[in-house]
Amino acid sequence: MKLDPGFIYDAFLQLLSALPMTLLLTGVPAAGGLLIGTGVAFIRHYRVRGLHLIVAGYVAFIRGTPALMHLFLVYFGSPVIIDFFARKLGLDFNSASIPILYYVFLAFSLTAGAYLSEFIRAGLLAVDKGQVEAAYAVGMTALQAFRRIVLPQALAVSLPNMTNVVIGLLHGSTLAFTVTVLEVFGKANIVANQNWKYFEAFIAAAILYWGITILLETASARLEKRINRYHRGGVA
Amino acid sequence: MIQVRGLTKSYGKQKVLGHIDLQLQKGEVTAILGPSGSGKTTLLRCLNFLEKPNAGEIAIGDVTVNCKGAGKRDIHKLRQKTAMVFQNYHLFKHKTALENVMEGLVVVQKLLKADARARSQLMLDKVGLADKQDAYPSQLSGGQQQRVGIARALALNPEVVLFDEPTSALDPERVGEVLEVIRSIAREGITMIIVTHEMAFARDVSNHVVFMDDGAIVEEGPPQELFGSPKEERTRQFLKRMTQEWSYTI
Ligand SMILES: Nc1ncnc2c1ncn2[C@@H]1O[C@H](COP(=O)(O)OP(=O)(O)OP(=O)(O)O)[C@@H](O)[C@H]1O
Numbered sequence: 359m360k361l362d363p364g365f366i367y368d369a370f371l372q373l374l375s376a377l378p379m380t381l382l383l384t385g386v387p388a389a390g391g392l393l394i395g396t397g398v399a400f401i402r403h404y405r406v407r408g409l410h411l412i413v414a415g416y417v418a419f420i421r422g423t424p425a426l427m428h429l430f431l432v433y434f435g436s437p438v439i440i441d442f443f444a445r446k447l448g449l450d451f452n453s454a455s456i457p458i459l460y461y462v463f464l465a466f467s468l469t470a471g472a473y474l475s476e477f478i479r480a481g482l483l484a485v486d487k488g489q490v491e492a493a494y495a496v497g498m499t500a501l502q503a504f505r506r507i508v509l510p511q512a513l514a515v516s517l518p519n520m521t522n523v524v525i526g527l528l529h530g531s532t533l534a535f536t537v538t539v540l541e542v543f544g545k546a547n548i549v550a551n552q553n554w555k556y557f558e559a560f561i562a563a564a565i566l567y568w569g570i571t572i573l574l575e576t577a578s579a580r581l582e583k584r585i586n587r588y589h590r591g592g593v594a
Numbered sequence: 595m596i597q598v599r600g601l602t603k604s605y606g607k608q609k610v611l612g613h614i615d616l617q618l619q620k621g622e623v624t625a626i627l628g629p630s631g632s633g634k635t636t637l638l639r640c641l642n643f644l645e646k647p648n649a650g651e652i653a654i655g656d657v658t659v660n661c662k663g664a665g666k667r668d669i670h671k672l673r674q675k676t677a678m679v680f681q682n683y684h685l686f687k688h689k690t691a692l693e694n695v696m697e698g699l700v701v702v703q704k705l706l707k708a709d710a711r712a713r714s715q716l717m718l719d720k721v722g723l724a725d726k727q728d729a730y731p732s733q734l735s736g737g738q739q740q741r742v743g744i745a746r747a748l749a750l751n752p753e754v755v756l757f758d759e760p761t762s763a764l765d766p767e768r769v770g771e772v773l774e775v776i777r778s779i780a781r782e783g784i785t786m787i788i789v790t791h792e793m794a795f796a797r798d799v800s801n802h803v804v805f806m807d808d809g810a811i812v813e814e815g816p817p818q819e820l821f822g823s824p825k826e827e828r829t830r831q832f833l834k835r836m837t838q839e840w841s842y843t844i
C-alpha cells in the first residue's frame with residue numbers, strides 16, 4: 359500500500375461538506391450543556407430542596423459511564439418512553455417522527471451538562487460570600503445576585519475547563535457516526551471506502567479536527583484575556 | 595426614623611443579642627462601641643437581614659417588619675431602606691468603580707443607565723475618586739476601595755447607611771482618608787450607624803453613642819456624656835482600656 363498525498367487534499371475538500379453537521383453536533387450540545395450545567399450547579403450550590411439529590415445522582419451517573427453509553431440509552435430509551443406517554447395521554451404521536459439528530463443533541467447535552475456543572479460549581483465556590491452579601495445589601499434578590507454578580511465571575515473562572523468540555527464535544531461528535539448521523543468522521547469513512555484510501559481519508563479528517571481544536575483554543579484564550587481584565591490589578 | 599424593639603438573636607443555643615431596644619432620629623449619626631464579641635456586627639447585620647433575627651421588630655422609615663414571620667418581601671423592602679459599608683469592602687470584583695456604584699441603581703432601583711451613571715459619577719466625585727471610575731477593585735488601594743464602597747452605599751439614597759468597622763482592615767496611613775469622607779457625609783445630615791473602634795472619631799462625628807457588651811446595650815447617650823461622664827462601670831473600664839491602647843499606638 360502506497361500513500362497518496364494528493365488524495366489527502368481531495369478527501370479534505372470532500373469532508374468539508376460534513377463540517378456543518380460536526381459543528382452543529384458541537385455547538386448545540388455546548389449551549390444545551392451550559393444551560394443544564396448552570397441549572398445543576400445552581401441547584402447543588404444552593405442545595406435546592408427536593409432537587410439537589412436528584413441532580414447529584416445525574417452528575418454521578420454521567421461521570422461514571424461512557425458518553426457512547428449515554429447516546430445509546432437516549433437513542434434506544436427515549437422513543438420507548440415517549441411512545442408510552444403518547445399512548446397514555448391518547449396523543450396521535452409517534453416517536454418515529456422525531457429526527458435522530460434530536461436524540462443525539464439531547465444525549466450530548468446531558469453528557470456535557472454534567473461535566474460543565476462540576477466546573478461551574480467550582481467557579482461558584484471561587485466567588486466570595488461577601489460580594490453576595492453586598493449584592494443583597496444594595497437590595498438585589500437572590501436570583502439577581504446570582505445572575506449579575508456570582509455567575510459572570512464563576513464562568514470567568516471556569517472558562518479554561520469549559521473550553522476543554524467543548525473540545526471534548528467536538529471530538530465526541532464522532533460518536534454520532536454510530537447512529538448514522540453523517541458528520542466529518544462518518545464522511546471520512548465513506549470517502550475512504552469509495553476510494554480504498556483509508557489512511558489518506560483519516561489523515562484528512564484528523565487535520566480538520568485538529569485545526570478546529572486549535573481555533574477553539576485560540577478563541578478561548580482571547581476571551582479569557584478579555585473577561586479576566588479585572589484580575590490584572592496592581593496598576594494604581 | 596429607626597426603631598428597633600425587642601430584637602433577639604441566637605446562634606443555636608448561644609444567645610448573641612438579648613432583647614435590644616434602640617431608637618434613632620433622622621439625620622443622626624450613631625456610633626456603636628463595645629468589646630470584641632459583644633454583638634455589634636450582629637446587630638448591624640440584623641437590621642438589613644443579612645442575619646435573620648429570632649424575634650423583635652424593626653421599623654425603618656415607613657417599613658415595619660416583624661422579625662419572626664418576616665418573608666422575602668419584607669426583607670426586600672427593608673434592604674431597600676438601608677445600605678451597608680463592609681469591613682472588607684466587598685466590591686463587585688468584575689465591575690469597575692463606576693459600575694459598582696451604578697449596579698444597585700440600575701438593577702434594583704431601575705434607573706435609566708444614563709441617570710444612574712450621572713448619579714454614580716457624582717458620588718465618586720464626592721468620595722474623591724472621580725479619576726478612578728474605570729479602575730477595577732484589584733487596581734485600587736484598600737482606602738480607595740472602601741471609598742467606592744461608601745459611594746455605592748450613598749448612591750442608593752437610603753434612609754440609613756450601616757458601617758461595620760469601615761477602617762479596621764486598612765493600613766494605618768489609609769484610615770484618615772476614609773474617616774475624612776465619612777465625616778464629610780455626616781455633615782450632610784445622612785443618617786448613619788457606625789460600628790467602630792476609633793474612639794476619637796466616634797466622639798467627634800457622632801450625635802449619639804451606644805455602648806454594647808455581652809449582647810446588650812449597657813449605656814447610650816450623647817458623646818459628651820458617654821465619653822465625659824459614663825454612668826456604668828463597664829463603660830468606664832472599656833473606655834479606659836481603649837484610650838490606653840490608643841495612646842500606646844501613638
Ligand atoms: N455565624 C455565627 N455562628 C455562630 N456564632 C457567631 C456567628 N457570628 C457571630 N457569632 C458569635 O456572636 C457573638 C457576637 O459576634 P459579633 O461579630 O456580632 O461581635 P462584634 O461585637 O462585632 O465583635 P468584633 O468587635 O470582634 O467585630 C460572638 O460571640 C461570635 O462568636
Ligand SMILES: [Mg+2]
Pocket residue numbers: 634635636759
Ligand atoms: Mg464586628
